[in-house]
Amino acid sequence: MKKSLAIVLMGVLLLLSACGGGSKETSGEKKEKEVKIGITQIVEHPSLDAAREGFIAALKDAGYEEGKNLKLDYQNAQGDMNTNLSIAQKLVSDKNDLILAIATPSAQAVLKNTKEIPVLFTAITDPVGAQLVKSIEKPGGNSTGTSDTHPDAIKNTIAAIKKFVPNAKKVGIIYNNGEPNSVVNVKNAKKAIEAEGLEAVETTITAGSEVKQAAESLVGRVDVLYIPKDNTVVAALESVITVANAKDIPTFVGEGDSVKRGAFASYGLNYHDLGYSTGKMAVEILKGKKPSEIPVGFPEKLELVINKKAAAEEGITLTEDLIKDAKIVGE
Structure with a gap:
């Protein structure tokens, strides 16, 4: 009787083990690593909103989509500089894979708090004057992005x-x-x-x-x-x-x-297009390129x-x- 019970228990354990192994195999391929991107925007207005939407559209077109393999954390300071700084500190402490800063104050706040996380900026008037990059062609450091300053x-x-x-x-x-x-x-x-x-x-x-x-x-x-x-x-x-x-x-x-x-x-200029160009830079960085290797971009037409x-x-x-x-x- 004891021997029969032991055989039954062994069978049950083997069955459970097989079911467990089967669930792993039928769950599909290994889940793709989720990319975390923080977005900080100094204030809400249509041009900056369009740049953000263009950025997200470029990520989606490259296969990065929220709910699948992308987690976005969008924060808006609503023009408050103290909030702007707090947002920058939060996005850095959350260890995002990349941070997008929309407008000069947002970018300056983020770069004060990290020299390691890749930072992209957009809708910036003077990236060099704002000390976001060393030069347009060779940004240096951990940041690059797009300026909205067309010379004409x-x-x-x-x-x-x-x-x-x-x-x-x-x-x-x-x-x-x-x-x-x-x-x-x-x-x-x-x-x-x-x-x-x-x-x-x-x-x-x-x-x-x-x-x-x-x-x-x-x-x-x-x-x-x-x-x-x-x-x-x-x-x-x-x-x-x-x-x-x-x-x-x-x-x-x-x-x-x-x-x-x-x-x-x-x-x-079209700010959605500007943001889209920045999003394409993000894809390059996520695939291994360093921000210092990507020149600052400008609007192509007016x-x-x-x-x-x-x-x-x-x-x-x-x-x-x-x-x-x-x-x-x-x-």
Whole structure:
């Protein structure tokens, strides 16, 4: 009886062992390692959002997809510098395989906290001046990415002021002088304004809540407004547009997404494409390439974007000749 029971138990154990082994074999191939990518973005606005979406699209096209082999941790500082620093520290301590930093403050905060994790940046005005890389061609260190500074963007946008508002003399500029990218943009804009025989009138802000008041302070003092690629102001762009429309002040901006939101015109770039280019860099890094081996990328093309509704609101008469080469929105 005991011998028979022992035989039965051995049979059960063998059966269980076989079932266990079978489950491993039928579970399919060895699971692909999950890639962890942290994303930090300084503030929410359409251009930066589009860059992030383009980045994720490039990863997906290369076979990296959330829920399968990719884990994304997206954090937004909503313009708060203390939050921005905390996000950077968290993404580094979580030991992500790669971190994407969208806009200059985000990239600077991450690089203060890691020299080991590969860092990609996008929507950056001056990567060298912001000390994110040693040079454009040879970044060095653990970071590289894409800049949104096309050499002709500001110059062409300022030249468009003379084209669409020929009687303009003074150009109002609103920006946050605490953003290094804005300081560079405004410096370049002032050079272009002076080259066109115009005068720049600056007003600075420190928070989005001050933007509308800044716009109102320029009423009666300027003929047009120019809003650079300033994250704080662009995040509160509707405040500027409300004043501009009420007072018939044509508003030129630093990127095309702001035209879609109601500003009049810009020579802009496609931020989704910029983010997509950054995503392709991420794929290279995940496959073994070092950030120091990848030169910083730039937008390949610009397009004149005009908002027809804004033109009517801000007192600009458009002719077929004026808009023949433009992309028209707001119809």
